Amino acid sequence: MSVTFPRGFKAAGMTAGLKPSGRPDLALLAAERECSAAGLFTTNSYPAAPVELSRARLQSGKARAVLVNSGDANAGRGEEGKRDAESTTKAAAAALGVPEGEVLACSTGVIGGSFDAAKIGASSGVLVDALSPDGGAAFAGAICTTDTVIKQAQSDAGAYLVGACAKGAAMVEPDLELATMLVFFTTDAPIEPPALRELAAASLKPAFEQLTIDGCTSTNDTVLVLASGAAGGDLVAQDSADFRELAAVMRDMADSLAYQLAADAEGGTKVLIVDVTGAEGGDEAQKIAKAIANSILVKCAVFGADPNPGRLLQAVGASGASFDPSSVTIRLGDVVVSDGGVVPRDYDEGGVAHRVIKEDEIDVSVEVGNGPGRARAVGCDLSYDYVKINAEYTT
């Protein structure tokens, strides 16, 4: 179901032949009528062509469809990339019978590769014919690259339905101002573009900015939300109870997808959740949370189930955040790893701490002790397989 769970949406996925593996690589999400639409995009200085195209087209606040290819990022290709993003969405628009300005685009795969616009264009008819209200899973599958499972979420939100899916297993540290993470939300709520943008900023941005698989913010990261209005009824106003319910549901779904992304990270064997509380502010809390989740040494220790207190202490101390070192408590699960910069004398690496770090989900918490700031980072370990996958990515 996923993105086709709400009323008013169809989707499809197919093999267009972009991936040497022959796995599905072209996907289309389409609404029965014009939708309100909002997007969040990568802050990388080299945004991919489809990112620039989608960002420009979303200035209207309206969209009808999203064309997604995996296998090639259509990034690092300059004017050629722009022309290809335009020609492929034009072909999809023609097959759908909608204005080309209402078709958005996302790409993921190799940067600076040989994007095959002709193949994508030639597949438009077949792809549109395959659109189905049951096509959510096929869509979620065809957008994957090194992902090993599809990531979906769906929920009721009062009178409305919300669906979502995501992909991304590396080059992921969304800075949305986002990472190649691609995320698609759909809802049948009737909502105007400004309120939808506010929903995306309030609910989706913070959820995905928690995520870091490898600290590498991609050229292609994109989160798109389409609202069909097919549920009918009054418009959802920004300060209404309906708005707040939608926001809460979308946040929960986004949290679920972020977790699913971390759990399917390239080579990943464990999810690392870091919760920071009591920092001077949210930004300082996030610096500490991300410093731990992005530390190569912490990631190796998590992979090896090594409850090394020094790795966590070092990462907090080098985070660059402003705090009083003597007031900070770091815990691994319930076990105090460092109290004011001191590892407890009875810290038991071989006992409780070792049992905690052997779990599939590792929870680290940091109580900073000097303010209201809180943040979470959702990460993963660094394994032999991550190195293997990325040492042999293109060759």
Added chain:
Amino acid sequence: MSVTFPRGFKAAGMTAGLKPSGRPDLALLAAERECSAAGLFTTNSYPAAPVELSRARLQSGKARAVLVNSGDANAGRGEEGKRDAESTTKAAAAALGVPEGEVLACSTGVIGGSFDAAKIGASSGVLVDALSPDGGAAFAGAICTTDTVIKQAQSDAGAYLVGACAKGAAMVEPDLELATMLVFFTTDAPIEPPALRELAAASLKPAFEQLTIDGCTSTNDTVLVLASGAAGGDLVAQDSADFRELAAVMRDMADSLAYQLAADAEGGTKVLIVDVTGAEGGDEAQKIAKAIANSILVKCAVFGADPNPGRLLQAVGASGASFDPSSVTIRLGDVVVSDGGVVPRDYDEGGVAHRVIKEDEIDVSVEVGNGPGRARAVGCDLSYDYVKINAEYTT
């Protein structure tokens, strides 16, 4: 020779029994008379006890000896750590027959471990008896942890001699304001503490801040310089030709040691040199250089000899530096990888680019094209062995 190359210094290294392996783990560098001394220390918020002790004692600008242990970092131990740093330097001072305030300390090894101050104290006599003008190599060996080779340098500087050694193979991204990198410089030049501090700041800080093995700034990083004055003659004044010659020689030696550290990185198989020119300023240049050298994806690609242009493009674009993306040229060796964000159509991953990235030293250059700022980063690849070493560090 190394740190005992200049006149007026003796050194020794021995096995005190701190390392389970039984390898040398205690070292002493001592001058025949009181030296001018300067230090650069980690910016980690949790500096180790010996860092705090050495920093405080260097306020006098004078020192006579440095006691170094490997095997335990004496970090994360609070008041106990302070007492142990004091008692061990006191024992060394007594054996040397010098004031304890003139003995500095450095430690490297496990954070939050069980520092054996009694063993170190009990070894003081043997260590002092072992001091020798030929003890430089023994000293350089006993300070090592996971290092596989000792790192030394020595040079004439006009009428003076300069010696140095270093250790560090992981948890290394010096931020001196520095990373556990330990570096020791000695010279027999006669120079007052303020001029020596200026030499350290001008010549050593920028050289070691280029280095990143894993992006992790340690709790223990220390660079110490001792000047014995044993060469005699007039004091070296800050604006003199002698000062400039010393500065140039020390910079060259520091560059050599930084390279040696990168070449002996844990699990490292290749050195990665990133040169950035034409940035708005030095800080912006350094952001770009470090973004590339610290990118997990770039490090994996270097390990796998995969000349993937997307990895470099992504890292520059996500560096957070201020630049005009269209004016930036990225090269792998002499091969243009990206020109204004566009991967050349004839970029040949299988040909020249592949030959370049198969070398033992990989040179990446970035011409930013909008200013005078330049910086270098000296890094290494990320291998299976790095993950293995750090997944199994304490357990």
